[in-house]
Amino acid sequence: MAARTCGRQRPRRLRDDRINYAVFFADSFGYPLAFSLISPTTIMPLLLTKLGASNLAIGMLPALGSLGAFLPGLLSAAYLQKIPVKKHMLVALGMAERAFVLSVAVGLMLWAASRPHAAVTWILACWTMMSLVSGFILPAFHSMMAKCIRPEQRGGMIGWSGALAGIGGVFAAQAAGAVLSRMSFPVNYSILFVAAFVILSATILPFLATREPADPTPEEPRSVGQYVSDAMGTVKSNRGYSFAISALSVMSFGLMAVTFYSTHAVRNLGAGEMEVARFAAITVGASVVSFPILGRIADRHGHRRVLLIASAGFAIAAALALASTSVNGIHAVLVFASLGSTGLAVSQNVLWAEFAPSNTDVPMYTAVSLLFLMPFRVAAPVIAGWMADVWGFPVMFWAALAAGATAFAILYAAVPEPRSVNSPALDL
Secondary structure, eight states: OHHHHHHHHHHHHHHHHHHHHHHHHHHHHHHHHHHHTTTTTHHHHHHHHHOOHHHHHHHHHHHHHHHHHHHHHHHHHHHHHHOOOOOOHHHHHHHHHHHHHHHHHHHHHHHHTOHHHHHHHHHHHHHHHHHHHHHHHHHHHHHHHHHHOOHHHHHHHHHHHHHHHHHHHHHHHHHHHHHHHHHHHTTHHHHHHHHHHHHHHHHGGGGGGOOOOOOOOOOOOOOHHHHHHHHHHHHHHHHHHHHHHHHHHHHHHHHTTTHHHHHHHHHHSSSOOHHHHHHHHHHHHHHHHHHHHHHHHHHHHHHHHHHHHHHHHHHHHHHHHHHSHHHHHHHHHHHHHHHHHHHHHHHHHHHHHHSSSGGGHHHHHHHHHHHHHHHHHHHHHHHHHHHHHOOOOOHHHHHHHHHHHHHHHHHHHOOOHHHHHHHOOOOO
């Protein structure tokens, strides 16, 4: 009887796995595809520039995104442990996040022509709210992924969907360039935000169909303060981790220049809207190539090596920006900047997880790591914008070059590969 029951359950489990895989694959593909239409490193800075925003305001864009991504996760941790099934909260708040994307289009149509400074304020406010909601639901997303996608399938899913999203993003960026050049302002930008909203909505609603197993509810859930206290006691005694977080904090000042490369090209090198759209295509195309390569390096040699490559990429990008005298010179800058950003995306969170002493420490170890990093990720782009306003882009690029080189030195000299020191059976 037990054997027959097991036999009936196996096809059902396989069917549930296929459904879950399809939902997560679609989201992993659609989310970056949508953001290639409203790229925060190319399209958004160009929009703010067209509205007359200062370099400081443009620098606030990634700063506000970082604030939203890093802070709310700790606030939601205590709440999530009380919810055995997360998908309904994920979809409800996910649609709220996407509503702020649509709100940008509405604000542009209302104020871009008559009150551009009000439009800038509206865009930054919507971007902040979107990132706050996204940061709040991020733990729920990763909790669902851990339950719904088998460990041996996650890397392939993320790799293939990311590659396809990158390829699609190249065409989406070119389409964005065509819309920007052929349609009048602000209708052109509004269309891009509406299109991004439609794609993002199509990626979040299918989560209602996931076969999500229910989590056990603890009798006495820990508070956020208890979570933080437990994690702080662990990380303080971990020397390798301390140097790793120091290197990544310094690397924030290498990352800070990425948003300004296209702005520099527009203001100082004469780049137009089609060139900026081409910049977006180059950035996405470089990510398509670098994601699988860096992922392979991480699997074979560890995530520390990927972060070494990332820090070198930021330093080289800044050096090339200093040497560039034409729009064509910015192409190589964007390739190396994309290499740095992709390296962070591949290995930053995983490196922290590998420093965690056990599987149960991984979620809060990562959340507290993000909290440590938040002041640097928020402040760096604002400082970059201020430096560009006061002293010009070259001074800011020199600072980014120094930061990338310093981060490389710390990682090389003081950070061990965590796999050689600590080998928890991570289930990421």
